[in-house]
Amino acid sequence: MSFKYWEDCVDPEDLEALWAETDVEKEWTDAGENMGKKVHLSRDPDGQPFLTQTEMKAVAGIIVRRHFPSLMEPEMICAIAEIGSDRRLLALQYDKKAKENKLGIMLMTQKKAEWLSREMGYQSYQSTDNPEILYRPFTNVYFGAAYLKILSNFDGMKRSEEFIVRAYRGGTKKATHKSTNDFFQRYLLAKQTLPSWEKHISGIPFSRREGVESAEPNTFQSEIGDGWTYWDSRVSPDDMEELWKSPEVLKDWTKSGERRGRVRFSLDSEKRPYLSRAEVKAVAEIIISRYFSREGIQASVLAALAEMCSMRFVNGVDACTGLMGIDYQTALWLYNDLGYKGYKVRSVEDLYNPFTSIYFGASYLAWLSTNEGRERTEQSVVEAFLRGPENVNGQENDPIWNKFLSTLSHYQDIRRVPGGCNIL
Template sequence: MICAIAELESDRHPLARRYDKKTKLLTIGLMQVAPKVAEWIVREQDYLLFPVEDDPDILYRPFVNVYFGASYLKWLSNFDGKSRSEEFVVRAYRGGGARKGNHKSTLPYWKGYLQVKECFQSRKHFDGPSPIEAPTSPASPSSPTKGDDLYWDTRVSPEDMEQMWNHPDVCKEWTKSKEIRGNVRFSCDREKRPYLSRVELRAIAEIIVSKYFSTRGINPAVLCALADIVSMRFIDGDESSTGLMGIDYSTAFWLYTEMRYRAYQVDYVENLTNPFVSMYFGAAYLAWLSEYEGRERSLHFIFQAYIYGPKSVHLEETCPKWLKVEQILSRYERTISRQGSCNII
């Protein structure tokens, strides 16, 4: 509970500071403890270990801040002499008091807390996330309705759409199919499942690599080949994985919180059905695998680790999908090499 709240309140920054103009309440530190709350705890609850009244700035010290944050949580858990639920305690903590324990304004915070807590519980510190072990995530309250999600502009940001229109091959393809700005359709199969053309996939990979991974030596062709293998270019993924790159929610959230890949947010699992978001976290995971355990890794290792997890790699055994990947990769490499790309991974 403490770890999840610290994550939400301060993004784990011990010097974080927030001032609410409406309530005129100042909160500081890892758990965003208000100095006046800490002073009240010292006076009323006899927590005398830290002299916060004499020096409020000690709340910037991580141990002190967590001490008072935990003390406040303990008090809320038995508010008014009654044993309170975890939901009440968390919502009251965020709301600034017990009266907000059941208030509608603190419900989104509770949902966010559940997501973060689940990721903390499932996190593997030494092996990183497992691609096949994904916690559930609350559905986005603004998920597009069926039909609307068959259009690019309902899933992708205006900035990313502008990048797509500026890509010469994409512009040529979309112009030929008579797409118009603000109303670009996805290609769909017979079951109305949206997928990317190879031109669109290659463009997204090139945009993501050039904007966010230009110094990492990542080859866009490798990302394209992985997408072809993992999802067959379906932007919602397949039955066993989520999104274009098959990155599940727990992996994306781990990359966001622990590895600091924060160009895109992952508040909901539906965020990963945005092809740019999925490609970004797929590239981030590939970059992490390329230096797994501090060693430079081969493409063969990276591929197996991406699909099965780094602890399940057996390079001495024949991987049934490896030959297929080599064929697909060579196709994309021929296309991208004509445009001057010379990356390695």
């Protein structure tokens, strides 16, 4: 293969996004490139195309903003590319042990890209039987970032930077082996050589209050030109119309100056979008009234579970995917095998839609309540949702159960029936 121009290896919208990066535009303009004409790729002394550090920073930043907002740092992607491939688009390494080629900027294998796409739901960029697709910079970086995201919560545990980087190099079994230590040390040195990464955005300054417990909805937002910041980019027009009908949501949105077609998510001090309690409960009420009115699931219960799983962060936290922590494989099972088809789940990104996440959360809750064909107590259902069906203990002073009751009090005071299940 041979790439001469950026147009040979990126889609038009990706090239447009690169021109929109101030540092890239300056670098390209200074080199004599012109918007509307083909842009030359840089070449090393051997004539091989590579990305400059400025271009690499831009590609990583665009991929993270589009697909992994607030879930990872672009610097990690850039540093791994720096020491793994020298940012060469056509880099190729043969893994003798695995008997497969590692390709492109992030040294991604075809087998891993196919697994990420088909089984883990990362389908924003195409993975085909043609391995050469991985030489395209945005495709390669997308799958590399997806793998880093999975490694960051491998086996359900939040992992350290060292574990993630070393596992990326040698696999999870080699994350603590001496064979990957040198790679991590070079990674740390590479991070120091990266261009400065300004951690700011234009607009209204963020609130400096820690956490989201006392934050009011949408009172400290900044318009960063990122679709993830707005309700309307995540949610269908019909769902938005229903939210506007909620008295509490309408009151809050009106107070904070929101307008139809451009409603902002609340952001914490780290720029992570989250829902207010009024918004979470309103979404839960809409989902229940549409799809689960006969099951009798309570909106307050769904809202409390969302808060426990994700702290109400739109994209989730740690190993939790989306508001309800329902991962792609579980949602796909609920959709395909159990017939919960109120919302489509085509990729993992669908679960960053608050309505989709709460819908599949309610679906899973409904399944848990009738699993094995017997009535379950409220506590056993909650424990099964948060810990997994195999980890229910039902102890009277169980810390998870007590935390759930405390969280539930923020949404609704309920009268518990001894031995009964108030969820269903």
